Amino acid sequence: MRERSRAPGPDTAERVRREGRLRAVVSRGIRGLSALEADGRWRGLDVDVSRAVAAAVLGDADAVDWLPTDPADRLERLAAGDADLVACNLSWTLGRETGGPVLFAGVTCYDGEGFLVRTAAGFTDPAELAGRRLAVQAGTTSAANLAAWYGARGLAVEPVAYPTPGEALAAYAAGDCAAYVLDRIALAGARAELADPSAHSLLETTISREPMALAVRDDDAGWFRICRWVFQFLLTAEHAAHGAENAEAAAGASAEAARTADALGPALGLDDGWATRILRSVGTYGDIYERNLGPASGLAVPRGLNALWLDGGLHYAIPAY
Numbered sequence: 001m002r003e004r005s006r007a008p009g010p011d012t013a014e015r016v017r018r019e020g021r022l023r024a025v026v027s028r029g030i031r032g033l034s035a036l037e038a039d040g041r042w043r044g045l046d047v048d049v050s051r052a053v054a055a056a057v058l059g060d061a062d063a064v065d066w067l068p069t070d071p072a073d074r075l076e077r078l079a080a081g082d083a084d085l086v087a088c089n090l091s092w093t094l095g096r097e098t099g100g101p102v103l104f105a106g107v108t109c110y111d112g113e114g115f116l117v118r119t120a121a122g123f124t125d126p127a128e129l130a131g132r133r134l135a136v137q138a139g140t141t142s143a144a145n146l147a148a149w150y151g152a153r154g155l156a157v158e159p160v161a162y163p164t165p166g167e168a169l170a171a172y173a174a175g176d177c178a179a180y181v182l183d184r185i186a187l188a189g190a191r192a193e194l195a196d197p198s199a200h201s202l203l204e205t206t207i208s209r210e211p212m213a214l215a216v217r218d219d220d221a222g223w224f225r226i227c228r229w230v231f232q233f234l235l236t237a238e239h240a241a242h243g244a245e246n247a248e249a250a251a252g253a254s255a256e257a258a259r260t261a262d263a264l265g266p267a268l269g270l271d272d273g274w275a276t277r278i279l280r281s282v283g284t285y286g287d288i289y290e291r292n293l294g295p296a297s298g299l300a301v302p303r304g305l306n307a308l309w310l311d312g313g314l315h316y317a318i319p320a321y
Contacts, residue, residue, distance in 0.1 A: 030089060116201070131158075189299060261274070
């Protein structure tokens with residue numbers, strides 16, 4: 001990672017407008033978060049958050065250049081100036097934010113490290129995997145999380161690092177490793193890609209905290225503020241519709257929240273239609289989650305911690321005024 005930037009930085013929003021494209025780092029392919037599908041379009045929760053930024057800044061949610069990147073290179077690519085943001089199942093940690101010119105603009109998805117295993121193997125607890133080879137992705141926190149969890153119990157495993165999600169999953173599927181270790185939401189998408197998903201199970205135990213967050217460089221406070229409030233608006237739009245009597249009332253409440261946020265656009269470095277465009281392009285955070293991770297996606301990952309605080313989750317919309 002390059003050293004933390006100290007000099008005044010560039011106007012990222014101006015460059016994005018001048019070039020007419022947003023450059024977003026995404027994964028090499030994790031269903032539900034960021035994956036290139038058969039029709040040639042990128043889809044996933046991380047993808048839609050990036051599209052929301054493009055809608056706000058450029059007026060076009062599809063004006064995004066997708067930069068699929070290995071986990072080990074995600075922040076390096078951002079620090080080098082090759083990308084405008086990282087939306088790539090990247091966990092927010094103190095080490096990452098102090099290790100380079102990086103700021104995290106908001107937690108897009110709360111998750112934790114889990115284990116994908118063959119159902120027939122009969123594993124019910126991670127401790128039963130002690131001494132075995134476990135597939136992980138290089139450049140992630142997985143190996144450190146395994147060392148901490150097993151070490152505290154006087155146990156050990158052999159993490160085997162693979163450069164891409166596809167290679168890690170393939171090694172697990174081939175039987176080279178007893179489990180695939182990754183954030184549980186990402187594992188739900190990986191499981192769906194296997195030839196027989198029903199032959200594989202997610203252990204119930206979660207061994208770490210993984211707040212996946214949107215990352216930008218630390219040399220442009222204005223760009224950081226834009227990305228932070230774009231994501232906050234997604235939560236605000238869902239919050240506004242919470243408890244509405246019907247879909248029409250919910251849509252009206254979200255639209256009113258957008259009009260309120262639109263009025264603050266010029267102070268944010270945007271125009272006075274930014275929030276309305278986000279709502280029309282990608283919907284609310286709840287819409288994004290349902291589309292990419294809910295039952296309609298085929299993954300059916302419960303909202304859990306990713307519900308609004310009103311429903312027992314951790315997402316709390318920051319007020320506009």
